[in-house]
Amino acid sequence: MSTLQTTILKHPDSASNQIAFTSGGDINLDSGAVFIDSANNYVGIGTSAPTSPLHIIGSSSGGFLGGGIRLNDTAHSSDWFIGGAADADSSDGSLQIAESNGATRMIFDTEGRVGIGSDPVSTLDVARTTAINSEVRIRNSVDGLRLVMQSDGVTNIRSVFNRGIAFGSGTSNSDATYVERMRILPTGGITFNGDTAVNNSLNDYEEGNWTPSIYTGGWSGITIETAKYIKVGAKVLVTMYASGLVGSGSGAAFALQGLPFNPATLCYAPGPLDVGKGSVKGTYCRTENNTNRIGFYYPSESSASRIAPQGNSFYIDGYIILALSYFTDQ
Numbered sequence: 001m002s003t004l005q006t007t008i009l010k011h012p013d014s015a016s017n018q019i020a021f022t023s024g025g026d027i028n029l030d031s032g033a034v035f036i037d038s039a040n041n042y043v044g045i046g047t048s049a050p051t052s053p054l055h056i057i058g059s060s061s062g063g064f065l066g067g068g069i070r071l072n073d074t075a076h077s078s079d080w081f082i083g084g085a086a087d088a089d090s091s092d093g094s095l096q097i098a099e100s101n102g103a104t105r106m107i108f109d110t111e112g113r114v115g116i117g118s119d120p121v122s123t124l125d126v127a128r129t130t131a132i133n134s135e136v137r138i139r140n141s142v143d144g145l146r147l148v149m150q151s152d153g154v155t156n157i158r159s160v161f162n163r164g165i166a167f168g169s170g171t172s173n174s175d176a177t178y179v180e181r182m183r184i185l186p187t188g189g190i191t192f193n194g195d196t197a198v199n200n201s202l203n204d205y206e207e208g209n210w211t212p213s214i215y216t217g218g219w220s221g222i223t224i225e226t227a228k229y230i231k232v233g234a235k236v237l238v239t240m241y242a243s244g245l246v247g248s249g250s251g252a253a254f255a256l257q258g259l260p261f262n263p264a265t266l267c268y269a270p271g272p273l274d275v276g277k278g279s280v281k282g283t284y285c286r287t288e289n290n291t292n293r294i295g296f297y298y299p300s301e302s303s304a305s306r307i308a309p310q311g312n313s314f315y316i317d318g319y320i321i322l323a324l325s326y327f328t329d330q
Helices: none
Strands: 007-011 027-029 034-037 042-045 054-056 065-075 080-084 093-099 106-107 115-116 125-126 145-149 154-161 162-172 178-182 190-192 205-208 211-216 222-230 237-248 254-257 273-275 284-287 293-298 318-326
Touching: 211 222, 284 318
Parallel strands: 042 054, 115 125
Antiparallel strands: 027 034, 034 042, 065 080, 080 093, 093 106, 106 115, 145 154, 154 162, 162 178, 178 190, 205 222, 211 254, 222 237, 237 318, 254 293, 273 318, 284 293
16 A cells, blocks of 8 residues: 555545544644644634534625535535625624525524514514415424414414314413314314304304395385495394385385395394384384395284285385394305
8 A cells, every 4th residue: 555644644545535634633724724623523614723513613794604604506506505694784693594696595693583585573584575485384294283372471372273273272382271262164164162063153254235125115216325234154234224215105015125145044033113204103124035125014903914014105205224133044
């Protein structure tokens, strides 16, 4: 074997395919560019006093992430830097992961904050400049993925399940104290306090205006001042204030139409009625069977049958105020 040996470097023949350093003390290459601490087996790059197995010191003042590590995969056009650089809002250093073009992708600052796509201003700060791929996604192949948020010793838990998203609370981050308070079902709808039955879910809320019109009883129109509705789940509440009627009434029964949702089959619901002029004493309004119509009735004093007031019993300048609360299947 042919060997060129000094007190510092030993180079075996090519068959061994290695360079062997033999020294009884530390190895210092180029004034600390690379330093091997023989006592602790530490390696320093840019320092002659390494304090960990690999200790790198550089300065970012000479360029972006000048004090870091560059990882370049030429086969896949991947070129990344990992190292220290100044925060955007201060001179304090931060650990950054960036592309070679200077685009920072992730920042860990000295206040314990993490930024993805942005210098962080909160504990976790995720930013995108476009709507494309801007979501934050947490995945788990099994049921029971959870995000835990704790403040002042009380834990609030948002559990993400394959069966929906559940929100709960507890006194610690242990499952033993977790109590579910609300769940968003995967099919839509919200349940409360551990109830997961679809039939018990709150599946809709909306509010707005509806458009009453004349169904029978003559009259070519009705002057609506307000007509509001609220729908919470299957429950609907409607109100109406009409300041008068248009045209003239007939001898046919007076009825309106235009409810925002049809009442459920056989779910009749009466409601109060205030008529400013005319009509018959004791008249009330009522939903009809599975239709958007509103009927008007008053009790008969001589028989068991109810009676519908005729359209000509109302006055053109008489207001009509009503309210109805009913159930719907829609």
